[in-house]
Amino acid sequence: MERKRIPVVERILSANDRLAANNRERLQRHGITTINIMSSPGAGKTTLLLATIRALGETCKIGVIEGDVASQVDADKIAQAGVPVVQINTGGGCHLDATMVQQALEALPLDEIQLLFIENVGNLICPAGFDLGQDYNVALLSVPEGHDKPYKYPSMFEFVDVVLVTKTDLMPYMDFELAEFRRLVQGLNPRAPVIPLSARTGEGMEAWLEWLKTAVKGK
Amino acid sequence: MHELPVTEGILRIAIEHAQKAGASRITDIHLVIGDLAGFVDDSIQFYFDMLTPGTLAEGAKLHFHRVATRLRCWECGHEFSPPERDWTCPQCGATGGEVLAGKEFYVESIEIE
Numbered sequence: 123m124e125r126k127r128i129p130v131v132e133r134i135l136s137a138n139d140r141l142a143a144n145n146r147e148r149l150q151r152h153g154i155t156t157i158n159i160m161s162s163p164g165a166g167k168t169t170l171l172l173a174t175i176r177a178l179g180e181t182c183k184i185g186v187i188e189g190d191v192a193s194q195v196d197a198d199k200i201a202q203a204g205v206p207v208v209q210i211n212t213g214g215g216c217h218l219d220a221t222m223v224q225q226a227l228e229a230l231p232l233d234e235i236q237l238l239f240i241e242n243v244g245n246l247i248c249p250a251g252f253d254l255g256q257d258y259n260v261a262l263l264s265v266p267e268g269h270d271k272p273y274k275y276p277s278m279f280e281f282v283d284v285v286l287v288t289k290t291d292l293m294p295y296m297d298f299e300l301a302e303f304r305r306l307v308q309g310l311n312p313r314a315p316v317i318p319l320s321a322r323t324g325e326g327m328e329a330w331l332e333w334l335k336t337a338v339k340g341k
Numbered sequence: 342m343h344e345l346p347v348t349e350g351i352l353r354i355a356i357e358h359a360q361k362a363g364a365s366r367i368t369d370i371h372l373v374i375g376d377l378a379g380f381v382d383d384s385i386q387f388y389f390d391m392l393t394p395g396t397l398a399e400g401a402k403l404h405f406h407r408v409a410t411r412l413r414c415w416e417c418g419h420e421f422s423p424p425e426r427d428w429t430c431p432q433c434g435a436t437g438g439e440v441l442a443g444k445e446f447y448v449e450s451i452e453i454e
Contacts, residue, residue, distance in 0.1 A: 124454070125368060125452060125453070125454050126362075126452065126453060127450050127451070127452045127453075128358055128359075128362050128450060128451050128452075128453060129449070129450045130354060130355070130358050130447075130448045130449060130451055131447055131448070131449060131450075132354050132358075132447060132448050133446060133447045134347055134350045134351055134354065134372075134446050134447055134448060135347070135350060135446065136350070136354070137353065138350075216343050217343070219346065247343075247379055248343045250379070251378070251379060251446075273426040273427065273428065276377060276428075277378070277444070280377070280440060305436055306436065306437075308436065308437065309415075309435075309436030309437025309438075310428065310437050311437075312415060312437075
């Protein structure tokens, strides 16, 4: 049989993109602002969420989707804070995808949520490639990880809307150069503000909460 | 792990287009992958060999067309391809730039019989 070449030009992640678009439309219908939180394991995503839930209190109805490779540990912590939460276990998978989030949305009381946080699997690489249906992307980098990370993981820092430097209470013990980190992030992504904070001491939390409020309003 | 769902995506797209064209088999699949896309050729090939037996794409050859990162300097507008992990503009020394290329990740074409 004759051999022929067929042009295709279809994004490999197009199936995920379509599902993410469905999620986005559904969340928007419910008037929910959705924020995808990404970082390495142990950078402080859950601690930041707990501090954020405490700080916003009754002023904003929050929901959380917790993504982890395994376990229910993080969801239990969030549930104790009195917020609706769904745990997704990826069973070894290194990132959340739009199908998993679609399933999680089934289990959340969407009419009672204004602000939905999706805590992605701890990983600075893969989550950047998979749209979930979120409105905003947040990357955390903790002080012990070092200021040189942006150029090792450019795709993460290049596409997010805000970068949080967490665990700033450890600054005195680490060689983290904040000015250098800012310079590197700005080189990749001049749109994204860099907010240093410590969820533990509360330092810098105000700026993050301000950013959140603007994000919710700006939608 | 990461490349498994991605390879399934490649296969789904290739088979869909091959079926539409009435192909009896796919001989070649051309992929375009930007250096910033974060996918490893060998890993995609590994899963591809695992997933294809018994499908239209059995025995098909994967071609990886890599696209280098290309930036436009925020400061002086100079366009350049930076070496890995150093996004300094060679013309003015500023850091970084708008990404013009390097994030591509698509099936460009397939060859069928």
